[in-house]
Structure formats: structure tokens, C-alpha cells
Amino acid sequence: MAKSDVKLLGAWSSPFVMRARIALNIKSVDYEYQEENWLVSKSELLLKSNPIHKKVPVLIHADNPMCESLIIVQYIDEVWSSGPSILPSDPYDRATARFWSAYIDDKWFPSMIAFFWGQEEDAKKAAIAQMEEGLVLLEEAFGKCSKGKAFFGGDRIGFLDIAFGCFLGSLRVTEKAGGIELLSETKTPSLSKWAERFSSDIAVKELISDTDKLAEFGKKLQAKMTANN
Amino acid sequence: MAEEVLLFGVGRSPFSGRVEMALKLKGVEYKYVEEDLANKSPSLLKYNPIHKKIPVLVHNGNPIVESQVILEYIDETWPGYPLLPKDPYERAIARFWAKFIDDKCLPAIFKAFYGEEKEREQAVEELSEFLNYLENELKEKKFFGGESIGMVDIVANLIFWLEAWEEASGTELLTREKFPRLTNWTHEFVSNTIVKESLFPRDKLVAFLRNRIGGPNVSK
Numbered sequence: 001m002a003k004s005d006v007k008l009l010g011a012w013s014s015p016f017v018m019r020a021r022i023a024l025n026i027k028s029v030d031y032e033y034q035e036e037n038w039l040v041s042k043s044e045l046l047l048k049s050n051p052i053h054k055k056v057p058v059l060i061h062a063d064n065p066m067c068e069s070l071i072i073v074q075y076i077d078e079v080w081s082s083g084p085s086i087l088p089s090d091p092y093d094r095a096t097a098r099f100w101s102a103y104i105d106d107k108w109f110p111s112m113i114a115f116f117w118g119q120e121e122d123a124k125k126a127a128i129a130q131m132e133e134g135l136v137l138l139e140e141a142f143g144k145c146s147k148g149k150a151f152f153g154g155d156r157i158g159f160l161d162i163a164f165g166c167f168l169g170s171l172r173v174t175e176k177a178g179g180i181e182l183l184s185e186t187k188t189p190s191l192s193k194w195a196e197r198f199s200s201d202i203a204v205k206e207l208i209s210d211t212d213k214l215a216e217f218g219k220k221l222q223a224k225m226t227a228n229n
Numbered sequence: 230m231a232e233e234v235l236l237f238g239v240g241r242s243p244f245s246g247r248v249e250m251a252l253k254l255k256g257v258e259y260k261y262v263e264e265d266l267a268n269k270s271p272s273l274l275k276y277n278p279i280h281k282k283i284p285v286l287v288h289n290g291n292p293i294v295e296s297q298v299i300l301e302y303i304d305e306t307w308p309g310y311p312l313l314p315k316d317p318y319e320r321a322i323a324r325f326w327a328k329f330i331d332d333k334c335l336p337a338i339f340k341a342f343y344g345e346e347k348e349r350e351q352a353v354e355e356l357s358e359f360l361n362y363l364e365n366e367l368k369e370k371k372f373f374g375g376e377s378i379g380m381v382d383i384v385a386n387l388i389f390w391l392e393a394w395e396e397a398s399g400t401e402l403l404t405r406e407k408f409p410r411l412t413n414w415t416h417e418f419v420s421n422t423i424v425k426e427s428l429f430p431r432d433k434l435v436a437f438l439r440n441r442i443g444g445p446n447v448s449k
Contacts, residue, residue, distance in 0.1 A: 052329070052362060066321040068328055078317040091305040092291050098298045103279070137279065 006031035009046050009058040011038055013217045015166035016069035017057040018207050022162050023076040025203035027083035039224060070101055073162060087159045093145075094159075097152070100141050101163035108134040109167065112174055116218065117225075128178055132187075138164065139188045146190075150197050157201055165198040172211045173218055234259035235287040237273050239266060241429045241437055243390050244296040245284035247383050249427040251300050254378065255307040297327055300380055312380045326366060326373060327384040334359045338387060341402075342394050342442065353402060356391075360408060367410040371417055378421060386428075388415055393431060397438035 008031055010017035024031055036046055036056050049058045049065035058065055059072045077086040087094050115127035145152045152160035175182050185192045199208055236259050238245025252259050264273055264283050276285045276292035286293045293302050304312040313320050340352035373381035405412045
């Protein structure tokens with residue numbers, strides 16, 4: 001397939017974009033990547049392809065644009081079906097993977113955002129507590145989903161690994177900023193080991209951003225939003 | 230082994246309504262358990278310990294929660310009537326709109342129904358904007374799913390709740406002038422035999438909502 005047939009609009013700092021890139025890597029898809037400098041301005045193509053949300057990632061395949069990271073991942077899984085499977089094959093396992101990825105997006109990640117934007121100590125503490133609670137649940141979920149294997153998806157990285165693993169960078173930034181350990185060998189032994197395996201996987205390795213670089217970007221983002229208010 | 234399908238729900242909940250619609254469209258036999266949200270059953274708490282909410286579908290002892298996750302599970306488990314299209318791109322678009330309805334329309338509806346006085350006006354404006362997107366997406370189709378009801382239509386059952394709230398609160402939002410396609414869609418949707426069976430009686434819903442918001446002539 002010609003490289004230009006598949007285009008991904010993204011941003012290096014976005015965990016959501018990372019999800020799409022991991023999926024494309026797993027399937028060995030050749031694609032054109034366009035970095036959006038969204039803090040400064042959004043490209044015409046982005047605004048045209050995602051007029052409602054105006055966000056990355058956007059996958060454009062044969063001129064068909066689509067958005068929402070997990071929807072993109074499922075699309076990639078369904079189209080490049082000859083590659084390794086991303087979603088489990090059993091419907092119940094698929095439902096479990098979808099449940100946990102919805103939990104991560106709807107409950108867990110928002111607490112990380114709450115910590116990031118929190119102004120007062122109390123709000124930040126509450127956010128951390130929520131994140132810790134969530135990690136306990138995810139530690140347990142890992143046990144059930146992995147069934148003794150290396151990843152949530154089994155022997156290979158799957159949907160839930162991608163959905164959660166993309167946040168490891170932001171998690172490290174949060175830990176540094178809060179002076180706390182969220183993922184650790186004592187608190188979350190399975191997730192701790194899984195994180196190492198995930199980060200060194202061939203489909204993921206090249207996409208990992210340096211923690212300090214991410215933290216610096218975070219500060220820029222905070223400064224810009226504060227300036228706008 | 231005989232198949233066992235249980236659905237824990239609440240009659241007036243659009244979310245358990247979605248699951249009922251899907252099961253009926255697929256022709257799946259199931260046992261319905263009405264939950265009292267003020268007094269949740271031990272079974273519900275056992276099957277959904279994290280969110281403690283309905284709907285919960287239990288298939289041969291295995292619980293599945295979150296209405297959209299359940300809908301996809303139903304589509305993948307029981308053949309026959311397709312809830313999602315076959316084509317991967319069309320599936321991505323359907324999933325996009327289903328997510329849009331729950332991530333954007335639902336919170337706006339909630340704020341419009343139950344929000345503080347000042348919040349409500351803005352919520353109604355936002356909701357209007359979101360409904361406009363849905364209006365445009367319908368294009369010339371009978372349903373979001375095309376000729377027949379699909380997952381997006383099922384998830385859009387919220388519009389039935391929206392209309393009931395309009396009646397209960399004396400607000401006009403989804404008018405034929407502003408939203409001709411959505412108005413037609415609503416008519417087609419509620420006329421469908423299976424949908425009709427799964428919808429909570431409109432007058433009961435209006436009465437319930439009136440009670441909750443105090444009606445058009447009673448200030449909150």
C-alpha cells in the first residue's frame with residue numbers, strides 16, 4: 001500500500017496519538033505522519049478532518065478521515081486483519097478490554113488531569129488518591145486479563161495495553177511533580193513489571209518521550225492556559 | 230447447556246432501554262430484573278462492583294457493564310440483525326457518533342435538565358449545537374444506520390428522553406423548524422415495533438420528570 005494512502009495527524013506529546021502509532025506499528029503499516037503544533041495553530045487539514053473536536057489523532061486512510069484514538073485503533077485492527085490481532089478474539093474478553101479502556105479514559109485519566117490543573121493542595125491530593133485507587137483496580141485487572149502472560153492482551157501487546165500504556169510517560173511526569181510513587185514494585189508489582197515490558201516492546205520503544213521533555217511541555221501548556229485566562 | 234441471559238435495569242433508564250432494544254432486535258431470550266436504585270440488589274453489586282450501576286448484562290454467569298460495551302458484545306455474540314455496519318470505515322463512523330452522543334450530548338442534557346439556573350441556559354445552547362451535528366449527520370437517511378436501526382440509533386434513544394423533558398419543563402428545543410431531520414427520525418424511531426416495546430411509557434416518563442424538576446410553573 002502506498003505510504004500516502006495512510007496519514008496520521010498527531011502530536012508528539014499526546015498519549016492518544018501514541019495509541020494510534022502503536023497500532024500502526026503492530027500491523028507494520030507504512031504511513032505518513034504529520035506533526036501538529038496545536039499549541040500554536042491547527043492545520044487546515046486537521047480542522048477539515050475533525051471539524052467537531054479539532055483534535056489529534058486523526059487517521060486519514062484513502063482520503064477517509066476518522067478520529068477518537070480507540071476508534072482508530074479498532075479500525076486499524078479490522079482493516080489490517082492479516083497482522084497480529086490487537087483486540088482479543090473472544091467477545092467476552094473484548095468486552096472486558098473495552099470496559100477497562102473506558103474506565104481509564106472516563107475515570108482514571110481525568111484524575112491525572114485534575115492533578116495537572118489543580119490549584120490547591122487538597123484538590124491535588126484528592127486527585128492522587130483517585131489515581132492510586134484506580135491503579136489498584138488496574139493491578140487486579142492485569143492479573144485477570146493477562147492470565148499469567150506478559151501483557152493485558154496475553155503474549156503480545158493488545159488493546160488494553162495500548163489504552164493504558166500510552167499514559168506511562170504522563171504518569172512519570174505526575175510522579176515527579178507530586179514527589180510520589182504511583183507505579184512501584186511494592187504497590188503495583190505486576191503493573192510495574194508490565195510497564196517495563198510495554199515500554200521496551202518493539203512497537204512502542206521509538207514512541208516513548210523523555211520524561212523531562214514531557215514535563216517541560218506540560219509547563220508550557222499550563223503557562224499558555226493561565227495566560228489565556 | 231441452556232443459554233442464560235439476564236438484564237439488570239431500570240424501566241425509565243435510557244441506558245437499560247438500549248440493551249433491551251438490542252436484545253429484542255437480535256431475538257435473544259432474556260430475563261429482565263428491575264432494580265431499585267435506592268436499594269441496589271446484592272446481585273447488582275456483585276456483578277458491577279466498580280460502578281454499581283445498571284444496565285448489567287449477565288451472559289451465562291459473565292457480567293458485562295456500560296451500555297455501549299454491552300451493545301458491541303451483543304452484536305459480536307449473537308448473529309442475525311447487525312447493529313454495526315460490516316465495513317470498517319462505516320463502523321468507525323458509527324462508533325464516533327455513538328461516542329459523541331454519550332460524551333457530548335448526554336452531559337449537556339443532564340445540565341439542561343438538572344443544572345443550576347445559570348448553567349441551564351448555556352447547556353441548552355450547547356445541546357442545540359450538538360443536535361445540529363446530529364441533524365447534519367442524518368443527511369437523507371431514514372435512520373443513522375441507513376434503512377434500518379443500528380447502534381447509533383439505539384444510543385440516540387436519549388432524544389426520546391429529551392422530548393419528554395421538553396414536555397415536562399415546558400421548553401422547546403427540538404422543533405421541526407430547527408431540526409426537521411431529527412424530528413422525522415424520532416417519529417420513525419418510536420414507530421418501530423421493537424423500539425416501541427422497549428421504550429418507557431411517555432406519559433409516565435413526563436410525570437416522573439415533572440416531579441423531579443418541579444414542572445414549568447414551579448421554580449426550583
